[in-house]
Structure formats: structure tokens, C-alpha cells
Amino acid sequence: MRPFDYLAPTDAATAVRTVATNPTATYLAGGTNLVDHLKLGITHPDLLVDTAAITTAGITDHHGGLLIGAATRNSDIAADHRVRTRYPALAEALLSGASGQLRNMATAAGNPLQRTRCPYFQDATTPCNKRRPGSGCAAIGGHTRGHAILGASDHCVATHPSDMAVALTALDATLHILGPDGPRTLPCTDLHRLPGTDPTRDTVLEHGDLITAIELPHNPLARRSRYRKVRDRASYAFALVSVAAALETTDGIITDARLAFGGVAHKPWRAYRAEQALLGQPANDTTYRTAAEAELTDAQPLNGLDGGNSFKVPLLTRTVIATLRNLDQR
Amino acid sequence: MNAIGQDIPRRDGHAKVTGNATYAYETDVDNAAYCALLQATIAKGHITEIDITDALALPGVLTILTPGDVQKLAHVDNPELAVLQDNHIAYRGQIIGAVIADTSEIARHATELIHLSYHVDDHDSAFTADRDDLHTPKALVTGAPADTTTGDVDTAMRTAPHTIDHTYSTATNHNNPLEPHATTALWQDDTLVLWDSTQGVHAVRTDLAEVLRLRPDQVRVICPYVGGGFGAKGEPHAHVVIAALAARALPCRPVRLALTRAQMFTLVGYRPPTVQHTRLAADDTGALTAIAITSTSPTSAMREYVEHAAAPTRMMYAAPNRATRHRLAALDIAVPTWMRAPGECPGMFGPEVAIDELATALGIDPIDLRVANEPEVDPETGKPFSSRNLVACLRQGADRFGWADRAPRREGDWLVGTGVAAAVFPAFTNRATASIRYERGHYVVEIGAADLGTGAWTVLPQIAADALGVPLHLVDIGIGDTTYPYASVAGGSTGTATWGSAVLVAAETFRDKFGTDPTEGDEAEGSHDTGPFNEHYSTYAFGAQFAEVRVHADTAEIRVPRLLGVFAAGRIINPRTARSQFTGGMTMGLSMALHETSSLDPRFGHVINHDLAEYHIASCADATDVQAYWIDEEDPHVNPLGAKGIGEIGIVGTAAAIVNAAHHATGVRVRDLPLTLDKLLPGLP
Amino acid sequence: MDHHRRVDTEITTRVDGVTRTVLVDTRTTLLDALRERLGTTSPKKGCDHGQCGACTVLLDGRRVLACLTLAVTTTGKDVTTADGLAPDGHLHPVQQAFLDNDALQCGYCTPGQVCSAVGALDELANGHPSHAGDVTTDPQLTRAEIAERMSGNLCRCGTYTNIITAVEQAARA
Ligand SMILES: Cc1cc2nc3c(=O)[nH]c(=O)nc-3n(C[C@H](O)[C@H](O)[C@H](O)COP(=O)(O)OP(=O)(O)OC[C@H]3O[C@@H](n4cnc5c(N)ncnc54)[C@H](O)[C@@H]3O)c2cc1C
Ligand code: SF4
Ligand code: FES
Ligand code: FES
Numbered sequence A: 001m002r003p004f005d006y007l008a009p010t011d012a013a014t015a016v017r018t019v020a021t022n023p024t025a026t027y028l029a030g031g032t033n034l035v036d037h038l039k040l041g042i043t044h045p046d047l048l049v050d051t052a053a054i055t056t057a058g059i060t061d062h063h064g065g066l067l068i069g070a071a072t073r074n075s076d077i078a079a080d081h082r083v084r085t086r087y088p089a090l091a092e093a094l095l096s097g098a099s100g101q102l103r104n105m106a107t108a109a110g111n112p113l114q115r116t117r118c119p120y121f122q123d124a125t126t127p128c129n130k131r132r133p134g135s136g137c138a139a140i141g142g143h144t145r146g147h148a149i150l151g152a153s154d155h156c157v158a159t160h161p162s163d164m165a166v167a168l169t170a171l172d173a174t175l176h177i178l179g180p181d182g183p184r185t186l187p188c189t190d191l192h193r194l195p196g197t198d199p200t201r202d203t204v205l206e207h208g209d210l211i212t213a214i215e216l217p218h219n220p221l222a223r224r225s226r227y228r229k230v231r232d233r234a235s236y237a238f239a240l241v242s243v244a245a246a247l248e249t250t251d252g253i254i255t256d257a258r259l260a261f262g263g264v265a266h267k268p269w270r271a272y273r274a275e276q277a278l279l280g281q282p283a284n285d286t287t288y289r290t291a292a293e294a295e296l297t298d299a300q301p302l303n304g305l306d307g308g309n310s311f312k313v314p315l316l317t318r319t320v321i322a323t324l325r326n327l328d329q330r
Numbered sequence B: 001m002n003a004i005g006q007d008i009p010r011r012d013g014h015a016k017v018t019g020n021a022t023y024a025y026e027t028d029v030d031n032a033a034y035c036a037l038l039q040a041t042i043a044k045g046h047i048t049e050i051d052i053t054d055a056l057a058l059p060g061v062l063t064i065l066t067p068g069d070v071q072k073l074a075h076v077d078n079p080e081l082a083v084l085q086d087n088h089i090a091y092r093g094q095i096i097g098a099v100i101a102d103t104s105e106i107a108r109h110a111t112e113l114i115h116l117s118y119h120v121d122d123h124d125s126a127f128t129a130d131r132d133d134l135h136t137p138k139a140l141v142t143g144a145p146a147d148t149t150t151g152d153v154d155t156a157m158r159t160a161p162h163t164i165d166h167t168y169s170t171a172t173n174h175n176n177p178l179e180p181h182a183t184t185a186l187w188q189d190d191t192l193v194l195w196d197s198t199q200g201v202h203a204v205r206t207d208l209a210e211v212l213r214l215r216p217d218q219v220r221v222i223c224p225y226v227g228g229g230f231g232a233k234g235e236p237h238a239h240v241v242i243a244a245l246a247a248r249a250l251p252c253r254p255v256r257l258a259l260t261r262a263q264m265f266t267l268v269g270y271r272p273p274t275v276q277h278t279r280l281a282a283d284d285t286g287a288l289t290a291i292a293i294t295s296t297s298p299t300s301a302m303r304e305y306v307e308h309a310a311a312p313t314r315m316m317y318a319a320p321n322r323a324t325r326h327r328l329a330a331l332d333i334a335v336p337t338w339m340r341a342p343g344e345c346p347g348m349f350g351p352e353v354a355i356d357e358l359a360t361a362l363g364i365d366p367i368d369l370r371v372a373n374e375p376e377v378d379p380e381t382g383k384p385f386s387s388r389n390l391v392a393c394l395r396q397g398a399d400r401f402g403w404a405d406r407a408p409r410r411e412g413d414w415l416v417g418t419g420v421a422a423a424v425f426p427a428f429t430n431r432a433t434a435s436i437r438y439e440r441g442h443y444v445v446e447i448g449a450a451d452l453g454t455g456a457w458t459v460l461p462q463i464a465a466d467a468l469g470v471p472l473h474l475v476d477i478g479i480g481d482t483t484y485p486y487a488s489v490a491g492g493s494t495g496t497a498t499w500g501s502a503v504l505v506a507a508e509t510f511r512d513k514f515g516t517d518p519t520e521g522d523e524a525e526g527s528h529d530t531g532p533f534n535e536h537y538s539t540y541a542f543g544a545q546f547a548e549v550r551v552h553a554d555t556a557e558i559r560v561p562r563l564l565g566v567f568a569a570g571r572i573i574n575p576r577t578a579r580s581q582f583t584g585g586m587t588m589g590l591s592m593a594l595h596e597t598s599s600l601d602p603r604f605g606h607v608i609n610h611d612l613a614e615y616h617i618a619s620c621a622d623a624t625d626v627q628a629y630w631i632d633e634e635d636p637h638v639n640p641l642g643a644k645g646i647g648e649i650g651i652v653g654t655a656a657a658i659v660n661a662a663h664h665a666t667g668v669r670v671r672d673l674p675l676t677l678d679k680l681l682p683g684l685p
Numbered sequence C: 001m002d003h004h005r006r007v008d009t010e011i012t013t014r015v016d017g018v019t020r021t022v023l024v025d026t027r028t029t030l031l032d033a034l035r036e037r038l039g040t041t042s043p044k045k046g047c048d049h050g051q052c053g054a055c056t057v058l059l060d061g062r063r064v065l066a067c068l069t070l071a072v073t074t075t076g077k078d079v080t081t082a083d084g085l086a087p088d089g090h091l092h093p094v095q096q097a098f099l100d101n102d103a104l105q106c107g108y109c110t111p112g113q114v115c116s117a118v119g120a121l122d123e124l125a126n127g128h129p130s131h132a133g134d135v136t137t138d139p140q141l142t143r144a145e146i147a148e149r150m151s152g153n154l155c156r157c158g159t160y161t162n163i164i165t166a167v168e169q170a171a172r173a
Helices: A012-020 A034-040 A074-079 A081-086 A088-095 A100-105 A164-170 A220-224 A272-278 A285-296 A312-329 B013-018 B053-057 B104-112 B153-159 B201-211 B238-249 B350-362 B366-372 B390-401 B456-468 B495-514 B575-594 B654-666 B677-683 C030-037 C093-100 C110-125 C143-149 C160-172
Strands: A005-007 A025-028 A047-050 A059-062 A065-069 A174-179 A182-187 A210-216 A225-230 A241-250 A253-262 B033-039 B045-051 B061-065 B095-101 B115-120 B148-150 B162-170 B182-188 B191-196 B219-222 B255-258 B274-282 B288-300 B321-331 B409-411 B414-426 B432-439 B442-446 B475-478 B523-528 B540-552 B558-568 B626-630 C008-015 C018-025 C056-059 C062-065 C078-080
Touching: A012 A025, A012 A047, A012 A174, A012 A210, A025 A034, A059 A081, A065 A081, A074 A081, A074 A088, A074 A100, A081 A088, A081 A220, A088 A164, A088 A220, A088 A225, A088 A241, A100 C062, A100 C110, A164 A225, A164 A241, A164 A253, A220 A225, A220 A241, A220 A253, A225 A312, A241 A312, A253 A272, A253 A285, A253 A312, A272 A285, A285 A312, A312 B677, B013 C093, B013 C110, B033 B104, B033 B238, B045 B095, B053 B061, B053 B104, B061 B104, B061 B238, B095 B104, B095 B238, B104 C030, B153 B274, B153 B288, B153 B321, B162 B350, B182 B238, B191 B201, B191 B238, B201 B219, B201 B238, B238 B255, B274 B350, B288 B350, B350 B366, B350 B414, B350 B654, B366 B390, B366 B414, B390 B414, B390 B540, B390 B558, B390 B626, B414 B558, B414 B654, B432 B456, B432 B495, B442 B456, B442 B495, B456 B475, B456 B495, B495 B523, B540 B654, B558 B575, B558 B654, B575 B626, B575 B654, B575 C160, B626 C160, B654 B677, C008 C030, C018 C030, C030 C056, C056 C110, C062 C110, C093 C110, C093 C160, C110 C143, C110 C160, C143 C160
Parallel strands: A005 A047, A025 A047, B033 B255, B191 B219, B288 B321, B442 B475, B558 B626, C008 C078
Antiparallel strands: A059 A065, A065 A210, A174 A182, A174 A210, A225 A241, A241 A253, B033 B095, B045 B115, B061 B095, B148 B321, B162 B274, B182 B191, B182 B255, B274 B288, B409 B414, B414 B540, B432 B442, B432 B523, B540 B558, C008 C018, C056 C062, C056 C078
């Protein structure tokens, strides 16, 4: 790990200017991803700017919804009664991620900004376009069990690992951002990018942008939401696939739905096509299957040394069905 | 008064629950320097240039070891230990340098500032069992031949009414003890002190003295506590030599070296994968007429290691026609080594699943099928078993587990099934000497043994107390130091039996010499020697593993809510620590069954999931109910103590029991480990 | 980039009840500060990447991973290790329960398990939900809840079944 300076500023605007004007500066929140990456030699900042004193921890009521301060710990979000009853999918997503210790450290802002767990990305001795632009993608033709089936490119087939971000995407959350030009908001659905020809960028954020809060909009539908994560270990493992869903039915007919997938793409995958396919249909397995298949028509599973990841297509379909069935029966 | 058999809490327990037990890296020394390793990023070739100018210029860097620039080491059996002797690279991740600095941060940083050029040769790291360059090893580690044949398996397979002919495979597993290998080394007054995380201090001393061209008395190795080893710390690996060289380069200054978790995936061995072509032939009653296995594994071109996975098939079941074979592919990969129950652990996977397949095909209960094929004598040697209580284990296990009522069922979203498999592990002993000294009213037992969590701190005093006929609290114990008498490595489940037998002899000698009223300072030694204690018998521990498996009907997620094992392992010295050994092995078996696989990428030549987030071992939520029981077994033929060794048998058969249960639950037969949901998914409705 | 920049910083932290001032590198993790600079080796290093839980300590009363915490961020904070849970050697009920139930073998994961259990029981007492239960209701003390909450602490020796029993015993004590 290379040496770096450490700053713990108290004024957000100054901090944003400091980072925005220094390409080798980066924000530090819980550190659970950044410190890991410093050790792995994935990133080499000259300056760490601690966000502890420039962002707030805590959840406040906000226009009928909730405003989660960027510094709020993952565990505190999941423990909040308003989140648990009004946005259960978010609480479930957070609780299905990492471990108790990590959730006590990880922050609201840091979680959606964590980077892929692609093993080649994390092994600085192998080629990786995300880590070293133009070096190639070692995952292609390698071990691809954890990789993408949707929206990947020839340059990168990584998946986004966050559970929280999948729930935020389904729940129409909005980010509050302080940039060098002042504050702005950004829908969570627009935060993450597909890799395209530039996998180095995970999100649309500009260097220096500081996430200050995450807003959960008022939406009664969110009360009937769930997060279902499928993984190899019973706990403390990243998703093979995951589904965040919310469902409203009237007389057995689906009147509203939200659906997002994790573990299958470079970003949390909002399943608009599947949502469309659900609306107005009877709430049953056939409908759910049709909806999942509608979303997955473009799926491009990868071959791989380990047998690849084509299993994710049926797995995701079945997980969607199970999750929606379970929601309907709740 | 009987200390043996008592449920005695661990003597080292207090130190461990507070964290005050001192592991190798934590040794309290002044002014330590820190050593970080540089590793090859090619799989084969040589270094053409190494530029350490920038690294050396970094403030705080003390010295840098580079290839060809260190002491000429003596040639020893283990080529791994010949570190930095030349520019040659035999596998990706090989140590090619080391930085020693004032702080660990600086040492690690400096390794990034070393500039290297390589000449790259084509490497070959891709293992398949149908390569055309497989070879037959000269012998197994036990000295047994690589291949054995009795009768005519092919004919039996052609003529039998029922046959099973499948290929099963086990994955590459890394031992991954939770404490990464570590050494604190100090060179002072022409002697080397190594506080090393090892399963055997004397083994480290012997190898290090030899390779460094020192007299054994110039090397002292100390290791009171080991954070697990499971075979990976059974002999010194290259980094111990590096630590010693680093200390020699900085006389009088202690040097600390700990491997990173990633380095644990290249530098300290692993269980190689096995591909097991397994064949069974049986008549209508289920009696086997043939049993055969060919086990193929990769090994490192640098050093041969044979995973003797075909060995247990030689003695497990009766059958007139038998064949076992081992084949190897020598590749440009890191060197494999022993991992908990080498041979038996993978070797009881294929055959025990095959037996289950045969039982299903015949419609016979898998327990009854095993009972029907019990051999009268060891089919391999023709000798009687000193004791063989497999049937008792199966029967008792069936009762305790609730085997009788085992129809597969559905509970909510979960498909539920049960499975069984047999376990076996050889019982043998090694060489050790123990001393007993009378000091201030206490009996001080000293022996260079190791406690890997196995309980040596606690059980050796129990043995000594009974042998001396004194209350347990009057026995003190010292282990893990080469200043104590020689003890064999904690491996092959020989520890307690070997060291305990030495303690028994020492106690007898002590009493013979000094009677029951010794005076201060009286001291006696006693030894136990290698070799069969009674060569007229075949000596093995046996066990039966039972598993309940739940498979989610939608997602195929797999859970093992219940594991139950019953073992016949001779005399149990301490039921508390023994139970933990069994359940610990079973939990690791569960981990092997469901999770563990090291993904080697042959394009690069190394394992790519080299951390504990990607290489999964079972977590707490995976193993919530693991129970072990045992049969009271008196076996006077195994060794003076009558104990068979319990450290490894718990992992044997577990994976097969789980895979068999998953089949019972779903009807899907998985023959390749690990059993992950993607393998069951296509077979679910 | 200037490789030679010295980035030494002094921090003052309370460790197991004692105020300690120590010079660290900005790169130094809390784990390395404790183990390599303060001689507090109770927390263990099993992976150094947040993947095993061996380094678990209580930071201002909450369980965290010392290996992913930069020491510079802990100034003014309170660090408790497993050693600090047993002042003068008097074991904490969780530690006693670990001993009673043989919830340890090699002992390397144990201090982290103990700190994690103390933190987990506190979280449970405060009504924090977990993946093992329904988030809309209050969590109960069950073996499944304990197992899920203890899953961030790997034990290669496989002592989990006994750990669950020990934590259950400590919780009911
Ligand atoms: C072993 C392990 C297992 C895990 N398992 C899971 C899992 O199953 N599911 C899951 O979802 N996650 C998992 N995680 C990841 C974990 O959730 C993330 O590391 C964590 O949420 C990141 O939050 P942080 O506050 O620690 O971020 P940091 O590491 O501090 O920062 C992450 C990134 O965000 C940037 N950043 C931080 N705050 C701001 C801000 N306010 N504005 C702008 N940029 C900012 C940083 O510069 C950095 O680039 C796991 C992590 C580990 C180590
Ligand atoms: S998939 Fe993306 S992150 Fe992984 S190696 Fe390829 S480019 Fe890198
Ligand atoms: S050492 Fe911190 S989690 Fe493993
Ligand atoms: S007791 Fe050894 S790792 Fe847990």
C-alpha cells in the first residue's frame, strides 16, 4: 500500500472542492471496501478525505418518505422501525449483506458505491479493464460463475455486488449529492452504469461528488416489498442472484409492481420489462414466469472454466417466481 | 482415581477466550522488524532482471533478499525449501524476494517498488484426468504400492447382474487454518530461535538446521499455540527459511513474518482435486463381487505429492475382485500437501456415493448393504482387524439419527432427505519421547508436542496423572519447544496416541526409578517408537456419518440442518475435547461438501479465488447442529494407550453422506464436489 | 508520486480502559496498531480483508472489524478487545460460556468470536433484526438467530455448534 495523507474535514463544501480538484483524492466512509482496495493495490490515492464529519448519520421523516443521512450505518438503517415496516425490502437487503460487524461499519453512501467482487478485478496480477484500462478482461474465458448475464460488454462482464442498491433501485430511491457546483439529486436507477467500452466507471458520479443522503419516497406499495437473496453459503456471502420486489394486487389481479435484480449485471437491474408484463395479469406462477422470462430474453450467459453462469437464468426466473408468490401470500 | 475419560475443560481455555495465548507472530520481542514477501507473477520461466533500487531507498527498509543473493542452502529432500537459490520460477506465486523493514506497512510498500523482468516459458497448469501424460507414482506416502489388483474386476463387471460405473470428483481444497502461517525469527550468538506456527517443532528444527547448514542445537523452535494447521503446518514451508535468512541478515533483531491469506493459497500446500473412476459389481443380494477405483490427481512438477485416494478402497469392503490405482499429472502449479485425512477424506467420497447408488439400484437400505459387505479380515493384508466396529457405528447412528423413518418428504418450500456414509482412518503411531520431572510437589511433563486445538495441553496431563497415580492438578505440562524431548508432528491423527504412549512409558520409568516418594529434581524419560505396535493386526478407526439435507424447491439452496456421527476410535481420553475433534472434522466435511473449491485458472497457473470471501468455508449458519457420539472400544492392539486418533476421521465420509442425502431429497445424483445449487437446479421440478 | 512521504500521525485511543497514545502510519489499520505497535495481540489477524471476523473488537461498544478500520480514524474512541472483557482475568459471561461449552479449539478465532457475541447479544437486546427473522417483528433469541448473527466469524476448527450453545447460555444467564 502506498502512503497517503488523511484529512478529516468538517466543512462539506470545502471537502468537495478539495476532492474535486485533486484527481488522486478519495472519500473514506466506513472503509470496508476502500481499505480493502488499498491493501489489494486496486486503488492508489494520495489523499483520503474522511466523510465522518461532513455527512450526517440518522434517518429523518421527509415528505412522507424518509431521508437517510449518508453516514448512517447499514445496521442502523436495517434496525429503524420506519424502514422495517414501510420499506421492508431495504431492511432485508441490508441484513442479507456482509456480516454484523461489517454492517456496523458500512455506511448508506458507501454501500451502493462498493465495487465489483470479480476475482480478477481483485487480483492485481491479472489483466482487468476495470482496474487497468486496456489490459483486457481476464474473466472472459476464466471463472465466470459470479458474473453478469445482462448488459455486459466485451470489455467487462462484472456484476455489482451491493444488496442495498438493488432494494434502493426497486424502491425508487433518490440520492442527494453535493457536487463542486452545488447540491443536486439523482434517481438511484440512474446511478450505476453498464460497462460498455469504459468499465473503469461504475457510476455516473463525477469525481468529487459527495453523496449526502438517500431519500426513500412515500409509497404504500413499498410496505409490501421483499428482498430475496440466493447465495452459496447460508450467510456472509455475496448474491448469486437476488430479487427486490414489491407487489400490489386487487382481486387477484396485479395492479402495481416493482422489480429489481442483483448479481446479474454491472448495475442493480431494474426489471422494467418484467414490471410491465405483470401489470393487469392474475397473480400466479405463470404470470411471474412470463414476466421473468420477458426480462431475460436478452440474457447472455457466459461460458467459463467453472462451467460458466448459465444457471443464473433459470435460477433468477425461479427466484422471481418464489419471491412474488411469497409476497402475494403475505 | 481416573483422569482418563473425564470431561476436563481445556487448560489453555482461559488464555484463548481472552486472547492472551501467544501465537507465533505475537511473540513478545523488542524492536521487531517486519518481513514482506515478493512473489512471482508468472507460472514458469526465470527472472532476467530485478531492480531493488527504489525499494531500498525507501526510508525504513532494512534489507532486501533477492534470488542468488542469499546464503547457499544445503540440498534437502524438499525443493520448496531451497528459496532464492536461483532465478528459476516453477509456479506462479513462488517466493522470489523479501523485504525487511521497520514497519509492516513499509515492508509491504517496498515490495511494490521492486521492478522485475521475466523470461516467460510456456506453462502447463491444466488438469484433466484424461491427459495422455499421466504417470504412476512409485509408491504412496505410506510406502504402499500405487496400484493393487486381486482377481479380475473386468470380468466381474461384465458378468454381475448389478454394476455401478461412474466417475466422481473432489475439488481442490485449501487447508486455510485461521491463523496464517507465521514466524518470528531471531539470530543471536550463532543460534537461531524460531517462534513458528507449526504442527511439529522438532520437524521444523530438523529441516531448518539441515537446509541452513546449522547444527540442530543451533536451532530452537518454539510453538506453544497453533491457530490450526490441518496438515498445512505439518512441515516447514519456504517462508520459514525466508524468516530465518532475514533474521540472519539482521543479527540480534527479531523479524516477524506472517503470510497473507492470499499467500496461503500458493505457499503452504493444499488438497489436490481427485477424479475417481469407481466401479462396483454386486449379486442380487448386494454382495459385492468387485470393487475398483482409479484416482487421478495433479501434482506439482516441483515436488511430487500423491493424494492416496484409492487406498481406503483396499480395505473397506469385502469383494473377491479388486483393483485400485493412482495416477498423477505433474503440472506447473504450487505444491500440494496433506490436508485433514489425506487419502481417506477424498477417497471415501466416490466409493461411498457409489455404494449409495448401488443400494438405490438394488432397493436395499444403504446401511444393510454396507453391513452385508463387511470383510472378515482386512482384504488388503489378510490380517484381522484389531477392532472393527463399523456395524455398531452404523446401527447406533441409525437409532440416534432416526434413520428408520426416512421417507423423503416436503416441508413447506423444502425438500428433505437423509443420507449415510461410512468413515475410516488408519490408526498408527510415531516416535516421541517425554520427560517427567518432580518439582515443588508437582510432576512436570515435557514433550515437544503441539496443540492445534486438538487438546494436547489438556489430555497429556490426564494420561500422565493416571500413569503416575496422582491427582490431575499435580501434573504440569510443557509442549511446543525443541528444548523438550523429541516429539513427532501432530499429523495422521497420531498425536495423542504417540505422545500419550511416550508419557505412559516415562511415567512407568519414573516410578520404577524413584518410587512414589520422589525428591526434588528427580527426572525420567520414556519413549514410544514408530512401527506397528502389534504387527499381527490391521488397525483402523471407523465411523458412520448421517446427514439431513434440505433443498429449496424453487432455488435449490442447500442446507444441512443436522449432521450426526458415531465413531469407533479406541479409548477416548477426554470426551469434551474428543467430541470437538469429531464435530470439528464433520463441520469441515460439511464445508467440503457444500462450499470448498479452489478455482485454478490454467491460463495464469494460480488459484483465483484466493481469499475467504471467494473461497467459502462453512459459516456458523451452515453448521448449526453437528453431533458426535462414540462406541466404547477397548483395543489393546493399537498402542499402549488403546487410543486410535480422532483428529481426522470426522471429516471422512461427511461429504458422501450429504451428497447421498441430497439425492434422497431430490432424486438428483451429484457426483462432483462441491454440491452447489446449480448442480441440483436442472433436476428440480 | 512521492513514495518517501512520511505519513506518521499520533493518535490517542482508549484501549481496554487505558488511554494509549501511539504513533501510526496513516496506512496502519487499527488491527496492526494494536498488534504491532501497542502489543495488544488479543484481536487476531485471519485474513486482513474483512472476511473472517478474527479481528473483531468493540469500538465505542459496537462490534467492528479492526482490519478494515484505519487507526487514524479511531482517535478519541474506545476500543475493547476480548482481553478487556476480562478485567483482572475475571471472565465475561460470554467467555465463561465458551469455556463451559468447549466452543473453541485452536483458539485463533476465539477472541473475535467472543467480542462478536458480546456485540451481537447487545444488538439483539436492542431489538435489532437479522436475516434469520421477520424484519417487521421483534427478534427472538433462537439458535437460528444466534447462528446468523455469528456468521461473520469464521471458525476453521468447526466449533460452530458449540458456539451457538455458548452464546445461548450467555444470553440466558
Ligand atoms: C467480506 C465482505 C463481505 C461483504 N458482503 C456483502 C454482501 O453480501 N452484500 C453487500 O451488499 N455488501 C457486502 N459487502 C460490502 C459492504 O457492504 C461494503 O463494503 C460497504 O457497504 C461499503 O460502505 P463503506 O461505508 O464501508 O464504504 P467505503 O469503503 O468507505 O467507501 C466505498 C466507496 O464509496 C466512496 N464513498 C464513500 N462515502 C461516500 C460519499 N458520501 N460520497 C461519495 N463517495 C463516497 C468511497 O470513496 C469509496 O470509493 C461485504 C464486504 C466485505 C468486506
Ligand atoms: S469482468 Fe470486469 S472487473 Fe472482471 S476482469 Fe473483466 S474487466 Fe475486470
Ligand atoms: S482479520 Fe479482519 S476480518 Fe479477518
Ligand atoms: S477455534 Fe480454531 S478457528 Fe475457531
